[in-house]
Amino acid sequence: MNRIAIAALAGAAFLAPALASRAQTNYAAVQIKPTDLGRHTWMLEGNGGNITVVEGADAVIMVDTQFAPLHDKIKAAIAELAHKPIRYVVDTHLHGDHTGGNQAFWMDGATLVGQDLLKKSMAEGTTNALSGAKTPPAPAAALPTVTYAERTTLAVKGRRVELIHVPRAHTRGDTIVWIPDADVLATGDIVSVGGRYPNIDVGDGGGIEGMIAGVDACLKHIDAKTKVVPGHGPLMDREAVKTYRQVLVDARDAVKALKAQGMSEDQVVAAKPLAAIQTRVGATDQASVNFARLIYKSL
Ligand SMILES: [Zn+2]
Numbered sequence: 001m002n003r004i005a006i007a008a009l010a011g012a013a014f015l016a017p018a019l020a021s022r023a024q025t026n027y028a029a030v031q032i033k034p035t036d037l038g039r040h041t042w043m044l045e046g047n048g049g050n051i052t053v054v055e056g057a058d059a060v061i062m063v064d065t066q067f068a069p070l071h072d073k074i075k076a077a078i079a080e081l082a083h084k085p086i087r088y089v090v091d092t093h094l095h096g097d098h099t100g101g102n103q104a105f106w107m108d109g110a111t112l113v114g115q116d117l118l119k120k121s122m123a124e125g126t127t128n129a130l131s132g133a134k135t136p137p138a139p140a141a142a143l144p145t146v147t148y149a150e151r152t153t154l155a156v157k158g159r160r161v162e163l164i165h166v167p168r169a170h171t172r173g174d175t176i177v178w179i180p181d182a183d184v185l186a187t188g189d190i191v192s193v194g195g196r197y198p199n200i201d202v203g204d205g206g207g208i209e210g211m212i213a214g215v216d217a218c219l220k221h222i223d224a225k226t227k228v229v230p231g232h233g234p235l236m237d238r239e240a241v242k243t244y245r246q247v248l249v250d251a252r253d254a255v256k257a258l259k260a261q262g263m264s265e266d267q268v269v270a271a272k273p274l275a276a277i278q279t280r281v282g283a284t285d286q287a288s289v290n291f292a293r294l295i296y297k298s299l
């Protein structure tokens with residue numbers, strides 16, 4: 001069976017969420033903005049998670065895909081930068097703002113790559129720990145066909161990227177992508193900034209301790225010159241990642257201290273343990289409530 005036939009079988013399941021999200025976001029107005037990271041490597045911003053593009057002599061490796069309706073724009077932006085086919089699409093984690101374009105890029109001929117547990121969670125569907133909302137199983141055509149457990153390497157002619165699994169961090173199946181020749185690290189949502197706390201998908205096995213350990217795993221690859229592509233927000237450097245790490249540590253310590261006193265989740269939330277951190281981050285009151293709950297649940 002060819003890719004078009006397989007996609008047709010998945011059609012209804014695939015189109016329903018795409019149409020539902022299209023009603024909320026005006027994807028037609030989204031512009032894809034590239035940032036040149038040197039050595040034929042780019043960060044793309046649009047709507048959803050940041051994308052990283054690595055151009056080899058014969059093909060392109062792409063990290064994350066944003067939302068399905070943006071596929072044509074993202075494809076056009078990459079074609080303008082690199083006149084090569086996209087051979088690999090790496091999923092840093094399962095969320096739809098990073099994997100929404102999976103099926104469309106697969107239809108174009110790309111091989112989808114992700115960590116073993118990412119594939120398992122996408123295939124089974126997940127439940128949001130805060131809202132109870134269910135994300136249904138993804139269609140087969142949107143699932144990685146190449147998976148790995150701890151660490152793997154992808155190569156196109158003249159370029160090599162390393163995929164490193166970080167356990168139980170933003171999700172249970174996170175990947176960070178190290179691009180040594182360009183000195184670029186793509187972190188997925190283990191690092192996520194811009195007037196917000198990171199999300200932690202506790203329902204999928206993510207947790208605050210894993211997030212901090214994940215940032216430490218990132219910092220092993222980051223020196224003073226490394227360009228860091230976060231899951232959300234502007235390009236970062238080592239100092240910005242360290243500042244972000246301190247937010248996670250302070251938030252964990254604040255919630256942990258109250259939980260250790262025997263407080264319930266609601267009592268901890270009522271005590272506003274993140275008030276000072278909220279000001280540093282520039283987040284909303286509701287975001288502080290949500291983040292405190294996620295930390296509490298995961299400790
Ligand atoms: Zn995410």
